[in-house]
Amino acid sequence: MRPPFPLITPRQSFGFGAFVLCAGFTAQVQASGFFEDTTAKIESRTVYFNRDFRDGSTSNAQGASKREESAQGFILNLQSGYTEGTVGFGIDALGMLGFQLDSSPNRSNSGLLPSSGNDPRGSKGQYAKMGLTAKVKVSDTVLKYGALLPDLPLLKYNDGRLLPTMFNGAMLTSKELKDLTFMAARLDKYTARDSTDSQDIRVHCKNKRYACNTTADHFDMYGFDYKINDRLTAQYHYAELEDIYRQHFVGLLGNQPLGGGVLKADLRVLKSADSGDAKAGSIDNRALSGMLSYAHSGHTFSAGWQRMNGDNSMPYLDGSNPYLVNYVQVNDFAAAQERSWQLRYDYDFKAIGINGLSFLTRYVNGDHIKVLGSDQEGKEWERDSELKYVIQTGTFKDVSLRLRNATYRTNYEKFARDVDETRLIVSYSFSVL
Template sequence: MRKNSLDLAATACLLGLSISPVVNAELLKDSSAELEARNFYFNRDFRQQGASQNKREEWAQGFILRMDSGYTEGLVGLGVDTIGMFGFKLDSGGGTAGTNLLVPDRSGGSQDYSSDLAVAAKARFSKSAVRVGSMQFKNMAIISTDGRLLPQVFKGSQLLSKEFERLLLDAGYLTQVNNRDSNDFEDLSMKVSGKRGVSLKGANSSDAFAFLGGNYRINEGLTAGYYYSKLDDLYKQNSFNLVQVMPLGENQNLKADLRYAHSTDDGRSNVDNTALAAMFTYSLNSHSLGLGYQKMNGNTGAAYVGGTVPFLINYVQVGDFANKDESSWQMRYDYDFKGMGIPGLKFMMRYLNGDNVDLGTANDGKEWERDTELKYVFQQGPMKNFSVRWRNAMVRSNFASDIDENRLILSYTLPLL
């Protein structure tokens, strides 16, 4: 990732502000900094004969430094947020690259190391804040992925406002993305793989993604959300969300998560999709049991920015179950071992089944996925904040690759401020 003009301007702003001891003291107040060391092993085995690649397997070490400053004193407070990233290869080769852990090289393998810097200048007025530069996003319209060695960041701007009680307003404009396995910024694209039925006129590329929306807390247990978003020339989308948490007694509740997204084309695509989804989760002490349903309607599958995490109930470890006409359901079980006196240890298992995928033939597409996850975070002592996480997935499909996958992630976070 090369430093862009926004990054340089933000860095210069920070250096300039630090000249004044008073200003510097205000910047340090409410500042935070942490360094995460992330060790990642990834193995994906393709379980059918004749596959172009039998296995993807890599091992890498990454370091992520996050530094968020406070704001200077005054009517308008100024500050800077920074993400520094460095990753290097521990093991890869023999045709096993392509895990998205590392930056690809021209030979079909992976580069030995990569480094990135994301800097965003920020300003605060009253209960509103603006960020400009390189940053991560997390809302109904777009979610930066952080599921590999290094996180995905975008170049753009964002306004967050809490001027009104119980209402969060959120607006942003993105121009480029640095993906988790990339060394530089590039234009945005739309997810088109799978059996989505999406066709394009021209390149799958756009230099503008805009969103406007927010969340309103209706009462203590009920929150409603709405976002309008547009990937210029490719798609427009209206998304709605309603989340209700209902206490049912001592240490038990029922959570309902309802989602609706309607996507249409924006000139150079045939996008036409309505995604409906619902997830109901019952929690009792350390146990949680969830049931979910997701349905794709229209002439194409779901639309979202490529490489990001879509706001879909059934987006999981490998699949998103968002192909044309696909219906899918999910069953999920979680257990927190603090109920057995082992705080920090958590277990999750889920099963998803999708069918009715339009393959353009007499037969419909079917797929299923089973995910298992076990994670332990040390709670105290010299190992505090060190976590061990194992993720396993099995995928079977009559229109895509069968997959057995394992991920082992060791992470240590060191607070610096």
Template sequence: MIKTRLSLAVTTSIFGLSLSPIANAEFIKDTTATLEARNYYFNRDFRQEGASQSRREEWAQGFIMRVDSGYTEGAVGVGLDAIGMFGFKLDSGGGTAGTNLLVPDRSGGSQDNSSDLAVAAKAKFSDTAVRVGSMQFKNMAISSSDGRLLPQVFRGGQLISTEFERLLLDGGYLSQVNHRDSGDFEDLKVKAGGKRGINVGGDNSSDAFKFLGGNYRVTEDMTASYYYSNLEDLYKQNSFNLVQVLPLGEGQSLKADLRYTRSTDDGRSNVDNKALGAMFTYSLAGHSVGLGYQKMNGDTGAAYIGGTDPFLVNYVQISDFANKDESSWQARYDFDFKGVGIPGLKFMTRYLSGDNVDLGATAGDGKEWERDIELKYVFQQGPLKNLSVRWRNAMVRSNFTNDVDENRLILSYTLPLL
């Protein structure tokens, strides 16, 4: 639900800034505001025998308003960013809840509607900016999930600096998370369970996540990145990334994306993982063909904050292929129909296969595969211009987890307000 104290803080801050219209000309001029209407249908069928729930199916409508102010004039400029979120149920019930589209209720169903407001104050000096409050994050250490009706936001602070040419520095501190199907903030947790082998002694929660890192543009075609992160008492992590795009001629390129993450425990867990990933993509005239490989080594699978999007090559629509000892590969194909006279239409399909999952001494090795299809069209002109229609289909089969058939239909329209 919308926090009254946050609404009051926003009103008070805007009122205070408006007292100096001359000094705050840039604050107003550089402010942007958008309203996104997001209509989301989600259907997941469980195909394995003995499933406790045969189907999850819900339909919902959401609205996301984003306001990013400019900065006041002066040596140190200040501003405000806000995300207002409102979602309501269109269809659910009969034991089909649990899609993460809507906030659960106490009966095992979903609430009729929910709303929230995320506000962050910001300041900028030269080419260094600081934000404090509630916001989304997207980097190698932490990435907010936006794969359902409303986005996931965190409470904390972040500093981003581009003072040095080719170098971006990024550091932050997070204390709580408001998940995409929740109206309340809560402590952070490491993703456990399943076959990743992560065990936590005592409470699996922490109110302190720190990260520091950045990226350096080595050449026009190559970027190197590094992040250190620590979920206090649960895990420590060092992540490395190297991305190079090699031009091969007109309309052709080869992209290499290499990733390595080392995760260890921080007192209350047994986290011990080395995650290696590589993705190579060849592009030619609207076609893209990609091949990927991912390997887990160590006493556990990959470690990351539950509910977020992990920095893994084979993290896809349903699975992350990050269980203990798992090896997986991916084949992917994309096509942009712009080259054949249909701008706005894009197609993607991929197939992933994983094996060697540690199921225990007597259970043998686990295997899984996932096949995804995605078709997206953005209207280019007329009264429906900028309306996006997106269909996502996935199928998962496994000998150690759920067999799933899934469909998502997402309609999204973003209206610029400022």
């Protein structure tokens, strides 16, 4: 299925952006100063990660039976302002450092640290990576080129370990029209969360759903977000990983005051198909998902539903998070033909006078999974809990402590493994400019 807007393909989207930039020359825009609006923040993260696969064997064909490491990370995020004038120029920088605190070869590969070249199953003692981004602004249109952290429906960068995944390419964002945001991008490289090497962009191969290391020359996307009113937003996004897959997304976000609280709805539809030479094989997936939640007096009750239609699982980029309501701590519940549901409860203790403390727990159950090479119906479930506290006063004010726990079980062990997981994250962000 081709994009429904034949006059705006991913490549032509940049032509649209260039038109907007040129049109901006006719307006007298007061840009902020390059130095005056420059900001720099440093985030310190200490992460302990323990994932137990419960099979008791380090010779398992799928790897070690346990992954347990701890590490210290630092992330510098520098964002300049723009030079004065109708066309403003600026530059951003990301700098990241990671240090091993505890590890051993028989429990490495946690995603916190790169693999050691001396021992493939060991981890390096330290690593660093950096990204620079040039940017140009005219009116309410910004074009960036370089290191990017996309947070979009069809590409959400992964930040689930010590350091985030970085993508490289060009991205244009325009808010020239009231209540309408337009974006277009072309990306060609990424640096994984536990790596310093820039790699060709590729499809994710979780549980051997698609051939691993199937790379593409580039990934194109464009999209529109329209705020219909204060309570309703509609979205359409399109993406294509060259010669691998193309994807359409339609979303609807709504909120409505109700009985002293707020009712929220999040509806998502994604359609994926193979593209061009279909280097990852045939792809046929239609993912439907939705979440309803009701918040009142510190309590939030949520219910989610997700269904995979078609012959294959939902594809997404390596180093990214799939935009699905049942994508949780361990699993995405996006296997071929899978049906899943979720129940979730959140509580903000501010409602009883304990500022900074919050809690969540959820349960997700999936079944009807098409298991490769088997007539067996695949089933799986996951239970997560999380407790977070941000210190409010004193020497350690704004330090965040976060404890996450997950239990995952499956009946198709050839492709997926049972998991008991605990993560402890201590983080602190502060401004240096």
